[in-house]
Amino acid sequence: MPQWAPDRNWSRTLSYDLCIWDASRHQALPTSRDEAIEMSERLGALDDTSNPAFVEFGEMLVQRYEDDPQARKQNASANAFWGSDPRRTASACRSAVLRLSIPADDCPRQIAHAVEAAAGLGLVVLDDEIGMCFLPDGTIFPEEDREMWASILADMKAGPGDPAVEKPDSRTFWEKLGGELIDAVGRGNNHQ
Numbered sequence: 001m002p003q004w005a006p007d008r009n010w011s012r013t014l015s016y017d018l019c020i021w022d023a024s025r026h027q028a029l030p031t032s033r034d035e036a037i038e039m040s041e042r043l044g045a046l047d048d049t050s051n052p053a054f055v056e057f058g059e060m061l062v063q064r065y066e067d068d069p070q071a072r073k074q075n076a077s078a079n080a081f082w083g084s085d086p087r088r089t090a091s092a093c094r095s096a097v098l099r100l101s102i103p104a105d106d107c108p109r110q111i112a113h114a115v116e117a118a119a120g121l122g123l124v125v126l127d128d129e130i131g132m133c134f135l136p137d138g139t140i141f142p143e144e145d146r147e148m149w150a151s152i153l154a155d156m157k158a159g160p161g162d163p164a165v166e167k168p169d170s171r172t173f174w175e176k177l178g179g180e181l182i183d184a185v186g187r188g189n190n191h192q
Contacts, residue, residue, distance in 0.1 A: 015083060015101040017128040018114055019044065022053050023136065024122050026096050033141040036133035040126045043096040050091065053121045054098045058090030060117040070159060071109060082110065099128075108152050 019040040023029040030036035065078040075081040102110040125134040133141040
């Protein structure tokens with residue numbers, strides 16, 4: 001299972017999928033990550049009528065973009081931020097699971113907005129890429145990922161750092177030494 005870190009290169013994939021379902025509508029509140037994955041697969045195969053909670057969720061996602069100055073600064077529109085119009089995606093959903101495909105380049109911000117909006121509507125969110133599940137009451141599966149998620153949220157809320165402030169080098173001694181050796185060898189092999 002890949003580790004989720006704020007500095008992960010999200011652009012390796014074109015989109016990132018979140019699976020959202022209405023636990024009250026389908027009596028499907030998981031008790032573990034494995035159960036959440038199984039429920040997502042099972043419910044995703046079920047046809048359903050339009051879900052008013054999904055429609056409201058889509059509206060909330062657009063509003064969250066509008067209320068997020070950092071998102072507006074980095075993206076020209078809500079559609080660019082979300083990868084498509086979440087209102088249209090939610091309205092068109094005829095499955096028990098709403099699949100929200102978001103751009104992979106800055107997805108922790110979108111995931112945070114989606115999780116918060118979903119919780120307010122009683123919806124369950126499964127991060128289909130790494131298997132994190134967010135319940136409406138704030139429970140996270142697997143539980144050991146709670147601290148990592150809190151750290152990601154704190155970094156996101158802190159905003160971008162001051163570029164004038166130099167960040168400490170967090171590499172180990174061996175990583176620093178190896179990097180310097182590679183740099184020295186690279187400079188020594190500069191044949192022009």
